[in-house]
Amino acid sequence: MSRSLLPALGLAALIAVVPASASAQQSSGKSSLDDPTIVAIFDATNTADVETSGLAMTKAQHDDVRALAKQFVNDHKAVRQQGRDLAKKLGVTPTPPKDSSSAVAHRKVMQQLKSASADQFDCTYLNHEVAFHDAVLKAVSNTLLPAIQNAELKAFVEKVGPAFKGHLEAARSLQKKYSCGK
Numbered sequence: 001m002s003r004s005l006l007p008a009l010g011l012a013a014l015i016a017v018v019p020a021s022a023s024a025q026q027s028s029g030k031s032s033l034d035d036p037t038i039v040a041i042f043d044a045t046n047t048a049d050v051e052t053s054g055l056a057m058t059k060a061q062h063d064d065v066r067a068l069a070k071q072f073v074n075d076h077k078a079v080r081q082q083g084r085d086l087a088k089k090l091g092v093t094p095t096p097p098k099d100s101s102s103a104v105a106h107r108k109v110m111q112q113l114k115s116a117s118a119d120q121f122d123c124t125y126l127n128h129e130v131a132f133h134d135a136v137l138k139a140v141s142n143t144l145l146p147a148i149q150n151a152e153l154k155a156f157v158e159k160v161g162p163a164f165k166g167h168l169e170a171a172r173s174l175q176k177k178y179s180c181g182k
Contacts, residue, residue, distance in 0.1 A: 032097065033147035039087045040094035041102075041144070045136065046080035048106045049073075052132075055113050056125045062178070065122045068170055072129070075167070079160070086156060123180035130175055133168040137161070 049072055056069035087094060109128055116124040140161055148154040 032099075033143070034095075035090075035148060035150050035153055036092050036095040037097050038144055038148060038153070039083060039092050040096040041100075042083045043080055043094055044096065044102060046076045046083065048102070048109075049076045049129075049132065050080070051106070052109060052113060052125070052128060055110065056121075059113070059116075059118075059121050060125060061118055061122050062174075064177075065125065065174055068174060069125070071170075072167060082156075086153065090150060090152060092150075092153075122178055123175070126171055126175040126178065126180050129171040130168065133164065133171060137164060137168065140164075 053069040053072035053076070057066055057073060060066045060069060086092075113121070113124060113128070140157065145154065145157060145161075148157060
């Protein structure tokens, strides 16, 4: 993936850990999401995909799945660092959401991946990546972008948004290639 597409990957990660209560509060007009929380979500989401894809780099059976996992690790690490650099530049201290169950959900995903048999691993991983990236894209559009207050942070998220679709499409392509059911 070209360097210009890297920021989009972090955006997907940013959204996957949005707490359910934030969506409910935002629909009632009371958002618990502020820029420091969004930056923390961004970081945690990138970290989660670095971990799942790092496992896939060693456990996947097909070369193209391992290559995709390696790309995801590299891209998400780079975007995570870009997010950290932007937070530092803006003087934003990441503040994880108080009501997020993302850590528990991530541990469950990691356990599912670790316990998947060799024959099942690639599809388990690809199905996760498709669902993960799809959820992130939806969360960015519907929850995060409307909540961002800082213009530079918002511009960064908007800039990287469309490029993130590349990860989703790459995972979908391999999911289809290997006839992975959901």
